[in-house]
Amino acid sequence: MKIVIPGGSGQVGTILARHFHATGHEVVVLSRKPAPTAWRTVPWDARTMGSWADELEGADAVINLVGRSVNCRYTPANRREIVESRVRSVQLVGDAIGKCNRPPRVWLQSSTATIYAHRFDAPNDETTGTIGGTEPNAPDTWTFSIDVATSWEKALDSVQTPHTRKVAMRSAITLSPDRGGVFDVLLGLVRRRLGGRAGDGRQFVSWVHEHDFIASVEFLIQNDTMRGPVNIAAPEPLPNAEFMRALREAWGVRFGLPAAKWMVELGAWALRTESELVLKSRRVVPGKLLEAGFAFRFPSWPEAARDLCTRWRQRVR
Secondary structure (H helix, E strand, C coil): EEEECCCCCHHHHHHHHHHHHCCEEEEEEEEEECCCCEEEECCCEEECCCCCHHCCCCCCCCEEECCCCCCCCCCCHHHHHHHHHHHHHHHHHHHHHHHHCCCEEEEEEEEEEEHECCCCCCCCCCCCCCCCCCCCCCCHHHHHHHHHHHHHHHHHHHHCCCCCEEEEEEEEEEECCCCCCCHHHHHHHHHHHCCCCCCCCCCEECCCEEHHHHHHHHHHHHCCCCEEEEEEECCCCCEEHHHHHHHHHHCCCCCCCEHHHHHHHHHEEECCCCCHHHHHHCCCCCCHHCCCCCCCCCCCCCHHHHHHHHHHHHHCC
16 A cells, blocks of 8 residues: 555654555655655645645555644643644645645544543443543533544534545544653653652543554555544543552552652642643543444553553663
8 A cells, every 4th residue: 555644753653654664565655855765755744735645646545643732831822833734744645635637545543532521431432432521610621632633624524525534533542651751751650659649549541552543554454444534543541540550469569659749730840831731631432433343452551551661661772
């Protein structure tokens, strides 16, 4: 296949590009800052039409991952850039697809599991899940994250691509042993004996192992019945306290210093990020994938944590 990945130079894009290149597919990453890679990288500005659009002609799949990182303080300027970078790239990719004589068969558009309500009582799937909704008296940053997700998907819905199937990937955090990724950060806390629960530890963590993320993307490309929003998350989300306990056990550490809510808030301010990324309960399950027969290699976190710890050790040796 030929697979074009706008915004594919980040962690998730690199995971996908590395896999598809290694398995013999043609990979083209569209990047604002092209760097030497084993696959081909084409420059674009993610704002205007250009020669990069020729790469979409006859492609099998487009996987759009463009979006300014939410790992920042939600200042007015950052909020504007977070929303505009996502909506604008969707419109731009849609326009480019519309100009193709041989448009891509499928367009996988990045979205987020954060679109669902903060809840503990039941999991959110694509059919029965609650879109939006936050904890009473929650800061407006929580509402903003939901607004970002809904604006992202509305932009995708508004683009007409009659010959290209569209899928909104509502992804949970993708965990891999790569340097600088989310797992690397979490394991760093555990290794420094700081990996205890965050807040009261009741908030659910939705996650997906990189192997299952890659396999899910392949499944979505190949299965013509999959369209619309699809949750990409392991089927067993778990509370933050249990999540961190399993990670400590996988690493062989008994104790992790817990962080009270005020400590999380202070730490987020010091690191120039938002506590919502840690404190919001994300209880998301992959209803459509399971119904379609997708089988997870790592459905439960303890097994996934052991695999990731082993591979992290191998990477740093």
